Amino acid sequence: MTTRQVSVWTGLLMAACLASTPAFSADLKLSGDQEAPPVKTSASGTGSINVATDGAVTGSVTTTGMTGTAAHIHHAAAGKSGPVVLPLTKSGDNTWSVPAGSKLTPEQLKAYQAGELYVNVHSAANKDGEVRAQIKP
Template sequence: MTTTRAANRFGSTLLAMGLFAVSLSASAEDVKVTLTGAEEVPAVTTQAKGEGTITIAKDMSVTGSVKTSGVEGIAAHIHLAEPGKNGPPVVTLTKGEDGSWSAPAGSKLTEEQYQAFKAGHLYVNVHSAAHKGGEIRGQLKP
């Protein structure tokens, strides 16, 4: 009898853990992003490109990274603006090895920025010495 109860508790625990994992994955949105010069405003003619995944959780935390090639980036950000417009940076990305840029630990959007994200009004761009306003850009499309 105690073996059956232990098995039932173990099964219940596994079920609860599975449901918790599903709720965590449902609470975040992974957004694949591709960065090109054509997306910049104004457009930039460049061989540079980038791609990655940015994750925005329902608690408005931001994680993820992009990997670039063909550009010596001097800065990278997530900005607030709709497609075709430029806007202010809301998250400064951290430069890593080999053209990678990551959201620093603890990055978080405000409620206004989160609603802008849901509307498709956040973008990632990488700035270079030749294109200080941004050489490549990709809109975050939820």
């Protein structure tokens, strides 16, 4: 392979990696005190929600100390409650995942960029949500 060919392949590989790189990928820590209003609970959760520059969403959250009944990504600023943007699916014991192929609308992507999306997990005891984490870019 010539030096030019190596350069071309290297450039293509780097472009492919950058194109698939999420705009955000960080660990989340879910707790009851982040719910609106705050919930007194010993339950907690961890996870990662990844949002790509085109709005594609991937990730999951796992809880401990509770039996989740549903999990969602919602639209609201910290300290407020808001409508469901994306329901998560149960993918294992106490684990909830973003369904394959999920994508935010342009309006939802703007809300994400403003720090106005959160993920929470609901329980029978706390139907509006037991643990929550704000998704910050």
